[in-house]
Amino acid sequence: MAQRVQEGDEQMMSTDDLIQTQIELYHHCFSFIKTTALRAATDLCISDAIHRNGGAATLSDLALNIRLHPTKLSHLRRLMRVLTVSGIFAVEDRNGEAMYTLTRVSRLLLNGGGERTHALSQMVRVLANPLAVASHFSIHEWFTVEQAAAMTPFEVAHGCTRWEMIANDAKDGSVFNAAMVEDSRVAMDIILKESCGVFHGISSLVDVGGGHGAAAAAIAMAFPNIKCTVMDLPHIIAEAPATNSNIQFVGGDLFEFIPAADVVLLKVAVGIGSKEIVPKEMQLLFDVFMMYIDGIEREEHEWKKIFLEAGFSDYKITPVLGARSIIEVYP
Numbered sequence: 001m002a003q004r005v006q007e008g009d010e011q012m013m014s015t016d017d018l019i020q021t022q023i024e025l026y027h028h029c030f031s032f033i034k035t036t037a038l039r040a041a042t043d044l045c046i047s048d049a050i051h052r053n054g055g056a057a058t059l060s061d062l063a064l065n066i067r068l069h070p071t072k073l074s075h076l077r078r079l080m081r082v083l084t085v086s087g088i089f090a091v092e093d094r095n096g097e098a099m100y101t102l103t104r105v106s107r108l109l110l111n112g113g114g115e116r117t118h119a120l121s122q123m124v125r126v127l128a129n130p131l132a133v134a135s136h137f138s139i140h141e142w143f144t145v146e147q148a149a150a151m152t153p154f155e156v157a158h159g160c161t162r163w164e165m166i167a168n169d170a171k172d173g174s175v176f177n178a179a180m181v182e183d184s185r186v187a188m189d190i191i192l193k194e195s196c197g198v199f200h201g202i203s204s205l206v207d208v209g210g211g212h213g214a215a216a217a218a219i220a221m222a223f224p225n226i227k228c229t230v231m232d233l234p235h236i237i238a239e240a241p242a243t244n245s246n247i248q249f250v251g252g253d254l255f256e257f258i259p260a261a262d263v264v265l266l267k268v269a270v271g272i273g274s275k276e277i278v279p280k281e282m283q284l285l286f287d288v289f290m291m292y293i294d295g296i297e298r299e300e301h302e303w304k305k306i307f308l309e310a311g312f313s314d315y316k317i318t319p320v321l322g323a324r325s326i327i328e329v330y331p
């Protein structure tokens with residue numbers, strides 16, 4: 001019976017419909033190309049090459065700047081075509097030659113020796129990353145296999161949690177931590193301009209899962225009276241750069257101990273928290289992944305339990321810019 005229905009369906013489709021349907025399916029299969037092209041542009045430092053060249057570069061300028069292998073020139077043209085169609089770079093015709101320039105997105109990929117406030121190239125390496133993408137290829141197993149029930153998709157794909165992998169791979173860890181510093185600089189720049197009211201009247205704050213302390217450093221700079229503590233896993237805190245500001249670093253497991261403070265800051269990337277980075281129809285699945293890929297994302301009621309167990313008596317969540325939370329805790 002099923003066979004006949006299938007045959008019937010196929011007969012009902014015209015040749016044109018069949019071609020269009022096949023193309024539509026293959027479009028979905030190849031949608032990773034935008035992601036991988038962006039990652040390639042980031043690793044090839046194409047933004048820096050255009051910037052060094054005075055803000056505009058031909059294909060040959062780029063080839064020279066990124067030390068392209070001579071046999072790959074036509075492939076570089078193809079890569080730049082994907083990147084200009086995606087809006088990462090702009091292109092204009094100058095006397096019959098393509099001239100590539102930066103857009104506001106590719107300006108965020110400029111490196112500048114780590115001194116730029118708005119730089120996100122390490123964050124691209126963390127997000128557009130084969131390890132992260134591989135987790136998404138484990139949905140089937142994660143949904144159906146008994147042993148995967150209590151795991152994150154990341155564990156299903158890689159056999160360890162994201163944090164265990166960082167603990168055992170110094171290079172991966174340093175890219176991850178640098179990415180969080182980059183994101184915190186952008187996020188805190190926005191938060192301190194747009195929502196700094198949430199910090200008024202606070203005398204102490206603990207940034208839980210605060211990485212290398214970039215968010216706390218920005219808060220301490222803007223509000224010198226707030227005593228800031230950064231809490232993260234011991235191996236992350238051990239690598240945190242020395243800071244001359246008034247910040248205390250504490251290594252530990254947030255599920256076992258949270259230092260006392262008026263306010264707990266739980267920060268994720270503003271863009272990710274606000275969810276605008278993914279199309280609306282995909283947000284539910286994306287939410288599931290944010291919650292389960294890293295294994296520390298929690299629902300509101302679960303945070304309440306964690307804070308009560310940590311000895312805080314009550315709490316109130318104050319979302320900042322629609323992103324995850326500043327959690328005000330009243331000890």
Ligand SMILES: C[S@@+](CC[C@H](N)C(=O)[O-])C[C@H]1O[C@@H](n2cnc3c(N)ncnc32)[C@H](O)[C@@H]1O
Pocket residue numbers: 163180181183184208209210211215231232233236252253254255266267268269294296
């Ligand atoms: C996505 S990063 C966010 C870092 C920082 N809040 C930011 O937005 O830039 C999550 C952080 O949580 C930390 N983390 C993971 N598990 C933890 C645990 N059990 N206790 C404390 N920190 C943890 C990780 O080491 C990592 O630095």
